[in-house]
Amino acid sequence: MSEPASLLLIDDEERVLRSLAMLFRGRYALYTTTDPQAALDYINRERVHAIVSDQRMPQMRGAELLREVRLRSPNTMRILLTGYSELDAVVASVNDGEIFRFVQKPWDATELRDTVQQAATISQALFTASARPSFTPEAPAATAQHEAVLVIDDDESVFRTVTDLVGEAHPVLWARSVDQALDLLHSHAIGVLIAELSVGGSSVTPLLKVLKAQHPEVVAIVLTPFHDVSVFVGLINQGQVFRLLPKPVRRGTVSMSIASAMKHHRTLSHAPERAAAHAVAPLDQAEEIGLASRMMGLLGRLRRRAAAV
Amino acid sequence: MMPEPRQIAAATSDLAQLRLDVRPLSPTTSVDQAAELFLQPAYARMLCLPVVEHSRVVGSISRHQLNGIFMRRFGRELHGAKPVTQIMNTAPLIVDEMAPLEQAAGYVTTHLGSPITEDFVVVRDGSYRGMGVVMDLLSALQRRVESGSRQLGDAYRQLKASQAQLVQSEKMASLGQMVAGVAHEINTPLGYVRNNLEMIRDVFAQSSDALREHDRLARLLLDPDADETALEQQIAGCRAQIAALDELALLDDTAALFSDSLFGVDTIKDLVVNLRNFSRLDQARVAEVSLNDCLDQTLTIAGNVLKNRVQVIKRYGEVPTVACSPSQINQVLLNLITNAAQAIEHDAGKILLRTEADPHWVRAHIQDNGKGIAAEHLKKVFDPFFTTKPIGKGTGLGLSICFQIVQSHGGTIQVVSEPGRGTKFVVSLPRRAVDAASAEAIAA
Numbered sequence: 129m130s131e132p133a134s135l136l137l138i139d140d141e142e143r144v145l146r147s148l149a150m151l152f153r154g155r156y157a158l159y160t161t162t163d164p165q166a167a168l169d170y171i172n173r174e175r176v177h178a179i180v181s182d183q184r185m186p187q188m189r190g191a192e193l194l195r196e197v198r199l200r201s202p203n204t205m206r207i208l209l210t211g212y213s214e215l216d217a218v219v220a221s222v223n224d225g226e227i228f229r230f231v232q233k234p235w236d237a238t239e240l241r242d243t244v245q246q247a248a249t250i251s252q253a254l255f256t257a258s259a260r261p262s263f264t265p266e267a268p269a270a271t272a273q274h275e276a277v278l279v280i281d282d283d284e285s286v287f288r289t290v291t292d293l294v295g296e297a298h299p300v301l302w303a304r305s306v307d308q309a310l311d312l313l314h315s316h317a318i319g320v321l322i323a324e325l326s327v328g329g330s331s332v333t334p335l336l337k338v339l340k341a342q343h344p345e346v347v348a349i350v351l352t353p354f355h356d357v358s359v360f361v362g363l364i365n366q367g368q369v370f371r372l373l374p375k376p377v378r379r380g381t382v383s384m385s386i387a388s389a390m391k392h393h394r395t396l397s398h399a400p401e402r403a404a405a406h407a408v409a410p411l412d413q414a415e416e417i418g419l420a421s422r423m424m425g426l427l428g429r430l431r432r433r434a435a436a437v
Numbered sequence: 438m439m440p441e442p443r444q445i446a447a448a449t450s451d452l453a454q455l456r457l458d459v460r461p462l463s464p465t466t467s468v469d470q471a472a473e474l475f476l477q478p479a480y481a482r483m484l485c486l487p488v489v490e491h492s493r494v495v496g497s498i499s500r501h502q503l504n505g506i507f508m509r510r511f512g513r514e515l516h517g518a519k520p521v522t523q524i525m526n527t528a529p530l531i532v533d534e535m536a537p538l539e540q541a542a543g544y545v546t547t548h549l550g551s552p553i554t555e556d557f558v559v560v561r562d563g564s565y566r567g568m569g570v571v572m573d574l575l576s577a578l579q580r581r582v583e584s585g586s587r588q589l590g591d592a593y594r595q596l597k598a599s600q601a602q603l604v605q606s607e608k609m610a611s612l613g614q615m616v617a618g619v620a621h622e623i624n625t626p627l628g629y630v631r632n633n634l635e636m637i638r639d640v641f642a643q644s645s646d647a648l649r650e651h652d653r654l655a656r657l658l659l660d661p662d663a664d665e666t667a668l669e670q671q672i673a674g675c676r677a678q679i680a681a682l683d684e685l686a687l688l689d690d691t692a693a694l695f696s697d698s699l700f701g702v703d704t705i706k707d708l709v710v711n712l713r714n715f716s717r718l719d720q721a722r723v724a725e726v727s728l729n730d731c732l733d734q735t736l737t738i739a740g741n742v743l744k745n746r747v748q749v750i751k752r753y754g755e756v757p758t759v760a761c762s763p764s765q766i767n768q769v770l771l772n773l774i775t776n777a778a779q780a781i782e783h784d785a786g787k788i789l790l791r792t793e794a795d796p797h798w799v800r801a802h803i804q805d806n807g808k809g810i811a812a813e814h815l816k817k818v819f820d821p822f823f824t825t826k827p828i829g830k831g832t833g834l835g836l837s838i839c840f841q842i843v844q845s846h847g848g849t850i851q852v853v854s855e856p857g858r859g860t861k862f863v864v865s866l867p868r869r870a871v872d873a874a875s876a877e878a879i880a881a
Contacts, residue, residue, distance in 0.1 A: 233627065
C-alpha cells in the first residue's frame with residue numbers, strides 16, 4: 129500500500145497513549161487524544177481505518193464512543209481496550225458498537241500490533257469497496273424471503289416468540305442440539321442464527337465461532353441468562369456475534385435485533401468484501417479446534433451450495 | 438414460628454394420652470357405693486369420680502366431699518344411702534379431648550380451687566371419655582414449655598449463625614468490590630509498563646546490534662592491515678544503524694519510556710502499600726491511628742468509584758490519634774465514601790471529607806451533594822437489611838455493620854440528609870482509649 133493506514137488512539141491516561149503511540153509509530157498515520165469529542169471531530173474530518181479506545185474515560189465510556197464512531201464511519205474498525213472486564217461494557221460494545229475486538233489490559237504488544245494490522249487492512253478494503261459505484265448494501269435480494277432464521281434453544285417459548293415475530297417473512301427452524309443445528313444449516317439457507325449458549329447439555333459457543341470463520345455472512349444473535357465476561361469476549365473476538373441479548377428476552381428487543389441481523393446478513397451476502405470486517409481471531413482451545421475439524425466437511429458442502437445459489 | 442400441621446396432631450393426642458380409663462358412676466349410685474370405690478386400688482390416684490348419664494357428664498363427686506359427710510357424726514348413716522346426685526358437684530372441670538394442651542391447662546388452672554380437690558373430666562363432642570389428673574396435665578405442659586424453649590434456643594443459635602454468615606458475605610462483597618477496583622487501578626499502569634518493556638526490548642536489541650557493529654568498526658580502524666573497502670562498508674553500515682535509531686528518535690523516546698515505566702511501577706507500588714495499610718493484615722488489630730490517614734488510605738482504595746467522577750475536597754483538622762481497629766474503621770469509611778459516590782447521579786459531584794477534634798471526641802464528616810435520603814428512609818438507614826437498592830444489588834447490611842463497628846469502639850455515627858441536596862455522615866470516636874473489655878470486643 130502506498131499510503132499508510134490511519135490509526136486513532138484514545139485513552140484518558142497520557143502514559144498509555146504515549147506507550148501505544150510508540151508501539152505503532154512509523155507504521156500508521158497516528159492521531160492520539162485523551163478527549164472523546166476531539167476523536168469524533170477528527171473522524172468527521174478524516175478517514176480513520178482503525179480506532180483503539182479505552183473503556184473507562186471520564187467524559188464518555190469507550191463503548192459509547194465506538195457506537196458514535198460506527199454511526200459516523202462504519203468502515204472504521206473498532207477495538208475496545210479495557211482494564212477490568214465490565215459486563216455492561218462488553219455487552220454494549222457488541223450491541224451498540226459492533227466492535228471488531230475486545231482487548232484486555234495488560235495487552236500483549238505483538239498481538240495488539242497484529243490485531244490493529246488486520247483491522248487496518250480490512251478497513252482499507254472496505255473503504256475501497258464503498259468507493260465503487262456498484263456497491264449497494266441496502267438493496268434487498270429477490271430471494272431474500274427464503275432465508276431462514278434458525279433458533280438453537282432448549283426453550284420452546286423462544287422458538288414460538290421468534291415464529292410469532294418473523295414467521296410470516298422467514299421460515300423459522302428450531303434445533304435442540306448442536307447436531308440438529310448442523311443438519312439444518314446443511315439443508316437450509318440460514319441467514320440469522322438465534323442461539324442460547326448451551327443446548328441439549330452441550331455448548332453452542334464452538335459452533336458459533338467455527339461458523340463465523342467459515343461463513344461470515346451468517347449473522348448470530350446470542351440469548352443467554354448467564355453473564356460470563358470471558359465467554360462474551362470469546363464470542364466477540366472469535367465468533368463476531370452480532371448481538372448479545374440477556375434472558376429473559378424482551379419481544380421488542382428480539383424483533384429489532386432480528387430485523388437488523390437480517391439486513392446485515394443481506395449486506396454481507398451481496399457484498400462479500402464486507403464480510404471481511406467480521407474476520408475472527410483464531411481459536412485457542414483444543415476442544416473448539418476439535419469441533420472445528422468435525423464441522424469442516426459439512427461447511428465445505430454448505431459453501432458449495434452457497435456458491436451455487 | 439408457625440407450628441407444623443403434624444405438631445397440632447401431636448398436641449391433641451397429648452391430652453388423649455393423659456386420659457385415664459375410669460368407669461363412671463351412674464346417677465343412681467349411692468354415696469356409700471361411691472366411697473367403696475374410692476377405697477379400691479384402681480381408683481387410688483383419683484381425687485374425684487365422674488357421674489355420667491347416657492354418656493353425658495352430669496357431675497362429679499370427690500374424696501373431699503365424702504370426707505365432709507363422713508367426718509360428721511352420723512354422716513354416713515344419714516347420707517350413705519342417698520344417690521350421689523344429691524351431693525355431687527354439678528359443675529366439674531370438663532375439657533375436650535381435642536383441645537390443645539395449653540388451652541386445657543389454662544382452663545383447668547383458672548377454674549381449679551385450692552386446695553386441689555378434683556380431677557378433670559375428658560369428653561369428646563360432649564361424650565364422656567375418661568378422667569385426667571391435674572398434676573399430669575401440668576407436667577405435660579412443663580415438658581412442652583421446655584421443648585419449646587429448647588426450640589427457641591436452637592432457632593436463636595441458627596439465627597445468630599446466619600447473621601454472622603450474612604455479615605461475612607457483606608464483608609466478602611465489599612472486599613470483592615475493593616479488589617475489583619484495585620485490579621482496575623493496577624491494570625492501567627501494568628498495561629503501559631508491559632508494553633513499554635516489550636518496546637524497550639526491541640530497541641535494546643537494535644542498540645546491541647549497533648554496538649557490535651561499532652565495535653567491529655573500532656577493530657577495523659585499529660587494524661593496520663584493514664581493507665579499505667571493508668572499512669568503508671563498515672562505516673556505512675554503522676551510519677545506517679545510527680540513522681535508523683535517530684530517525685524515529687528511538688533512543689530519546691526510550692528514555693521517556695523508562696520514566697513512564699518507573700512512574701507506572703511506583704503507581705502500582707503505592708496501590709499495594711495502600712491496600713496493605715488499608716487491610717492492616719500485617720499489623721496489630723488495635724492501633725493508634727489518625728483518622729486523616731485512614732481517610733487518605735480509603736480514598737486510594739475507593740479511587741475506582743470516585744475517579745474523574747466526583748471532586749473530593751479534604752478539610753482535615755489537626756486531630757489526635759485514636760486507639761481503634763484501623764481495618765474496621767477503614768471498612769466504615771470505605772462504606773460511607775462509596776455510598777456517597779453512589780448517591781451522586783449528576784456531573785458536579787463533590788464529596789467533602791472533614792475531620793475535627795474536641796476534648797472528648799475525634800470526628801470524621803463525610804458529606805456529599807448527591808440525591809439525599811428521604812425522611813422516611815433516614816431513620817431506617819442503620820437497620821439491618823434496610824436497602825433502597827434493587828434486589829441483589831445490596832444486602833442492606835453495610836450501614837448496620839458500620840453502626841456496630843463504631844458502637845463497639847465506644848463511638849457514634851450520625852446522619853443528616855436533605856433530598857436533592859445531599860447527605861452527611863459523622864463518625865465520632867472517643868479520644869480516650871476504650872476500656873480493656875471493649876478493646877477485646879473490637880479485636881474479636
